Amino acid sequence: MVKKTSKNSNFPSDEILMKEEVVLNTYDECTDYIEYDDTxxxxxxxxxxxxxxxxxxxxDDKMTLEFDITRIEAPIANALRRVLIAEVPTMALEKIYLYQNTSVIQDEVLCHRLGLLPLHVDPRKFQFPTEKVFGINEKGVDCEEEPEGDPTRNLIFKINVSxxxxxxxVPTATDPKQLYHNSSVYTRAxxxxxxxxxxxxxxxxxxxxxxDDILIAKLRPGQEIEASCHAVKGIGRDHAKFSPVATASxxxxxxxxxxxxxxxEAAERLQSVFSEGVIGIEKKGAKKIAVVKNARMDTxxxxVFRHEDLAQVVQLGKNKQHFIFSVESTGALKSSELVVEACKVMESKCRxxxxxxxxxIH
Structure with missing residues (x-):
């Protein structure tokens, strides 16, 4: 049963109003800053x-973080998200010096795959590369020989698996891992x-x-991969392999x-149309009434607008100044450290x- 009461027609200016087919109050009259006062x-x-x-x-591993930021506007929240994705530096494999590759994976595909492997290295201890390693010669060769590397700008990893x-x-074995040695090449190599x-x-x-358990390639007897990989410091804006987050939203x-x-019955129906944990049912005398238990869990x-009686008394919205952030690190730094580094980048841009x-002006 739905018992109607007087409805407050005034809707908070800092909330988005969600109707059945439209979303209202999505922006303010003259600015994104909600409490703007030109006087x-x-x-x-x-x-x-x-x-x-x-x-x-x-x-527990500090790689996933959920936090709230309140009393800011969408442009600032979105700037933090974009900086996390594209402008916080990490280390990634940039140059792959391939000495041997007789696997079924083409050279360029294998090199691209190696470049996307996340490295557990603190990028703050390294400097950005300042110049190109080697130019392409007249024959189209990128470099004649592998350079030594700069300890302030490079990390070198080698792999040699056959x-x-x-x-x-066992004669009846069919599993490649039992039939062959190094049938699967993992990052532990x-x-x-x-x-x-x-x-x-x-x-x-x-x-x-x-x-150590990221699969790189699968080999069969006679196939081999030998390479020397040089890592450099970069940002996701240049290439996605440098992005420090798997998700930042x-x-x-x-x-x-x-x-x-x-x-x-209406209370139970209301509870069923929302995600689990959003609506609770409490006893009020002999009746069971619906209450908002945790709006945060709502998707x-x-x-609810599919039910005419409920649609008239339920008001959905979103707080425009309360942002729920979710950050998942790829592993180079803890998620909390990435957020701090993103704030430093934003501060540097502002300065x-x-x-x-x-x-x-002057």
């Missing part, structure tokens, strides 16, 4: 003091080769791949208002823009 001087310090960051959930028959295999003083710098933890905090008392499916504006 009052804007204070950066006051604005920054109002911003709140709350840690919600972090995985597949052979397992003469001790890579060996880090220190250059310069890197051996002393990485005594505690050697640079390597994020995971945000969504607005859902809001659900019940403008009437919903009880009995904003708007299935650069300020200097350019001051130069124009």
């Amino acid at each position: 009052k001087e804007f204070s950066v310090d006051e604005y920054c003091d109002n911003i709140q960051v709350d840690m919600v959930n972090e995985s 597949c052979t028959k397992n003469r001790n295999a 890579f060996e880090w080769v220190p250059i310069g003083d890197q051996a002393s710098s990485y005594k505690k933890k050697k640079p390597g791949m994020v995971s 945000y969504r607005l905090l859902p809001t659900i208002r019940l403008n009437a008392e919903i009880s009995g 904003c499916s708007r299935n 650069s823009l300020r200097k350019q504006i001051e130069a124009l």
Whole structure:
């Protein structure tokens, strides 16, 4: 049963209103800044003091992070997301010096695949490359021989794997892992080769791949892969292999208002149209009434509008100043460290823009 009550016609300016087929109040009259007042001087310090960051959930391995940012606008939230994806630097394999490849994978495909392998290396200890390694000669060859590498700009990994028959295999065996040695090549086959003083710098933890179990290729007897791989520092804007995150996304905090008392069969129906955990049912005397338990878990499916009686008393929205961020690191740095580095990049951009504006003014 749905018991109608007086409905408040005023809707908060900082919320998006979701109807059955339209979304209202998606932008403000004159600015993205919600509390904009042209009669009052804007204070950066006051604005920054109002911003709140709350840690919600972090995985045990520190690679996945969920946190909330409130009292900011969509352009700032989106800037943080885009910087996380494209402008926080990492290390990745850039030059593959392929000495032997008799696998079924073409040379260029194999090299591209190796370049996408995530490295567990702190990029803050390295500098960006300043010049091209070698130019292409008149014969179209990229380089004549492998360079030594710069310890401040490079990491070198070598791989040399060949597949052979397992003469001790059971005659009835059909599994390639039993029939052959090195039938599958994994990232554990890579060996880090220190250059310069890197051996002393990485005594505690050697640079390597994020995971030892990433499949690179499958070999059969007589096939071999031998390569020397040079890693450099870069950003995702130049190539996706440098992107430090697997996912970096945000969504607005859902809001659900019940403008009437919903009880009995209607309460159970209301609970069923939302995601699990969003709507709860509580006892009120002899009745069971529906209450909003956790709007955060709502997926904003708007299935409630399929029921005419419920659609009249349920008001769906999203808080325009409450952003739920989800960040998943590829493994180079912890997700929390990536967020801090992204903020540093944004700060650097702001300082650069300020200097350019001051130069124009003066």
